[in-house]
Amino acid sequence: MSTGNSVDIRQNIITTAEDHFIRYGFKRVTMDDIAREMSISKKTIYQFFKDKNEIVCAATEEHLRREEEQMDRLEQESENVIEFLVKCTKMIRQHVATVNPSAIMELQKYFPDGWQIFLNYKKKVFLNSLMRSLIRGQEDGYFRPDFNPEILAMLRMEEVQLCFDNRVFPRNRFDITEVQVQVFRHFIEGLMTAKGRELLEEYKKNLSPHETIF
Structure with missing residues (x-):
């Protein structure tokens, strides 16, 4: 078995x-x-x-790496933080629609090594990305200047995980996509200034009839 083939097979196992x-x-x-x-x-x-x-660890790393690349691309392609949030909302809907709601809780309960990889990602990648966005929004006047970006970024990280908790939002009562989007909306709208809300309304006008932001 050649080295090239070995690499391909290993990657295919991870992807599958x-x-x-x-x-x-x-x-x-x-x-x-x-x-x-x-x-x-x-x-x-x-x-x-x-x-x-x-395999769980390798697959978790692969998934988070790709998610990081997608977040970085959205951030770089967005002219402002409001546009970035609009794109993030679409990404949330896509991700939640494809991910088994029990996956995160099972990772935490049964695979501590994979869970630690997820926690490290939250701290090093997700937290920093959130803080950059919050600071950017404050500097541009779209977010209120009177909150601590680090505190709110940490809150948001915990919200994401909480939404997947079946004990809090049972699957037989709540649609997981709706939960994530509504919690995200509550979080963002609590940060926006009048300037931020005005720009958000402009983005809403450009949506197609079947699209929604929040």
């Missing part, structure tokens, strides 16, 4: 596992499921990963 974890949750997916989907043997998978936990 990530797709299954997102759709079905971390607990339900087995090594047999991954092998069957790829039409390979479990023995081949074990040549690259010693156990399921190691």
Whole structure:
């Protein structure tokens, strides 16, 4: 087996596992499921990963890396923080629609190593991105100047996780997409100045009939 092929197979295992974890949750997916989907043997998978936990960690890192790239791209392409938030809302809807609601809670409960990767991402990437956006909004006059960006960024991080908690928002009573969007709306509208709200209304006017921001 050549080095190039080895790299490809390992990456394909990660990609397949990530797709299954997102759709079905971390607990339900087995090594047999991954092998069957790829039409390979479990023995081949074990040549690259010693156990399921190691695959969970690799898939979690891959998913978060791609999410980081997407956030960076949206931030760079946005002319202002309001446009960035509009794009983030669309991204939230897309992500929530594709991710199994139980995935985050299962990662926390059953895979502590993968959960630590997620926590590190929250602290190093998500927190910094949020703080940049909040500070940018304050400097441009779209957000109130009287709040601490670090405190509000940390609050927002916890809100995201809370929305996936089935104990707080049971799946049989709440639509997870609606929960995430409404909580995000509550958070953002509490920060906006009149200038920020005015610009947001301008973006709303340019939406197609089937699109919504909040």
